[in-house]
Amino acid sequence: MAKKRTYLILFGAQGSGKGTQARLLQEKLSVPQVATGDLFRMHLSQGTELGKLAKSYMDRGELVPDSVTVAMVQDRLLQPDAAKGVILDGFPRNLAQAEALDQMLAKWGAGVAAAVYLLLARDELMKRITGRRTCKQCQAVYHVMFNPPQVEGVCDRCGGEVIQRADDADEAAVARRLDIYFEQTTPVIEYYRGKRLLKEIDGSLGIEQVQAVTLVAIRPKPARKAARKPRVAKKPAKKSSAKRVSAKKAPARKAVKKTVKKAVVKKSTAKRTTKKSPRK
Ligand code: AP5
Ligand code: MG
Ligand code: ZN
Numbered sequence: 001m002a003k004k005r006t007y008l009i010l011f012g013a014q015g016s017g018k019g020t021q022a023r024l025l026q027e028k029l030s031v032p033q034v035a036t037g038d039l040f041r042m043h044l045s046q047g048t049e050l051g052k053l054a055k056s057y058m059d060r061g062e063l064v065p066d067s068v069t070v071a072m073v074q075d076r077l078l079q080p081d082a083a084k085g086v087i088l089d090g091f092p093r094n095l096a097q098a099e100a101l102d103q104m105l106a107k108w109g110a111g112v113a114a115a116v117y118l119l120l121a122r123d124e125l126m127k128r129i130t131g132r133r134t135c136k137q138c139q140a141v142y143h144v145m146f147n148p149p150q151v152e153g154v155c156d157r158c159g160g161e162v163i164q165r166a167d168d169a170d171e172a173a174v175a176r177r178l179d180i181y182f183e184q185t186t187p188v189i190e191y192y193r194g195k196r197l198l199k200e201i202d203g204s205l206g207i208e209q210v211q212a213v214t215l216v217a218i219r220p221k222p223a224r225k226a227a228r229k230p231r232v233a234k235k236p237a238k239k240s241s242a243k244r245v246s247a248k249k250a251p252a253r254k255a256v257k258k259t260v261k262k263a264v265v266k267k268s269t270a271k272r273t274t275k276k277s278p279r280k
Pocket of ligand 3: 158
């Protein structure tokens, strides 16, 4: 009894809004967020060996070794709440992880549905990272200016303490994380572009707008079937009612298309961004 599973990937540099969007999307898509950074931080707070190992890499802004990360993700995807799929936030981060994910999903008769890429300029990324605050308990994400909690230092969701992440406080480590991102994660973007699964989104929009545009970008498009119908049905009476319906719906559709057109980044811009990354 193979069930349909949804595996959505959220890409983007540090601070681009993956965590923020994943948390909103999990309610809309009814599948949980799986954030590798959150999982490492959870292990760390529980004092596990994996947490201690991860910390040594995270503090330097480097990637935790693939063998450890892939095993942790596989373990998470096998949990009962992930049976219908997940939203992957921060994984895969290099080609080896992308291939490992494909192999993992293929074993279960599944595959990646879409890879959403949130694009944002480097100076904006720095602003977002340095102003970010995170709930110690439930990992909810806030920003001192763009998205502050209602009561300073207290999480809106669980009442936990809202703090600055250790790796956000060190500017040198933040800069290093961005360098590593552009070096190692850019080839993964091309990997999913080659598979025609990449959806490029303007991450500089507001939180709600990014969410709306993302939902439209990942939605399957059934429009073609509907467009063919009037050509087949020639009866005049039906033709006039069909016209009335489409005339009513047209402005709404146009408005959505307009927002998406603005926010989904043109391929040429994206290619320019990826060319900047150093090659090994
Ligand atoms: P991880 O926790 O994944 O951190 P990251 O990749 O550095 O990404 P961030 O969490 O910093 O950014 P985000 O895109 O989630 O942005 P957010 O939504 O918070 O990884 C940490 C470390 O773990 C890594 O350095 C590595 O060592 C290790 N690791 C993780 N995954 C790994 C893997 N696969 N392999 C190996 N190692 C791995 O938003 C940022 C801020 O902006 C927030 O304050 C938010 O409120 C605000 N904001 C968000 N969206 C908007 C918006 N639209 N407008 C205004 N403000 C916004
Ligand atoms: Mg995050
Ligand atoms: Zn909380």
